[in-house]
Amino acid sequence: MTPISVAPTGGYLTTGEVAIRIGSTSQHVRRLITSGRLAAIDIATGTERPRFRVAATAVADYLRNAEVKPGDGATGTLRIPESVLNSTDTPQPSTEVA
Numbered sequence: 001m002t003p004i005s006v007a008p009t010g011g012y013l014t015t016g017e018v019a020i021r022i023g024s025t026s027q028h029v030r031r032l033i034t035s036g037r038l039a040a041i042d043i044a045t046g047t048e049r050p051r052f053r054v055a056a057t058a059v060a061d062y063l064r065n066a067e068v069k070p071g072d073g074a075t076g077t078l079r080i081p082e083s084v085l086n087s088t089d090t091p092q093p094s095t096e097v098a
Contacts (some may be wrong), residue, residue, distance in 0.1 A: 012041075012053040021059055029054070063082045 013021070015029040018038075022029070030052065032038035039058040044051040 011056050012058065013056060015052055015054070018054050018059055022063065032062070 009031050015033075018024075018029045019026045027036065029051075033040040033054070039061070040052040040054045042050045043053055054082060058064040
């Protein structure tokens with residue numbers, strides 16, 4: 001008997017395919033996923049390295065939300081994500097020596 005794959009089919013993309021669509025790298029796509037900015041599923045089993053798959057609709061949503069609108073930076077207006085504004089993390093002082 002041939003094993004049945006549990007990997008989703010149709011409408012799901014690898015991180016490499018997403019990277020091509022958004023003009024980025026696979027590593028950047030993985031960072032978007034782990035930060036929660038891009039929805040994905042992990043098809044890895046056990047303790048394997050994560051194997052993300054992203055729905056094509058999630059890519060479209062990400063791009064729609066990332067769209068720069070008039071006044072969003074072109075005029076000097078700084079957009080700070082809500083997640084940063086609502087963060088309770090305390091910044092650590094820099095120990096870098098010039």
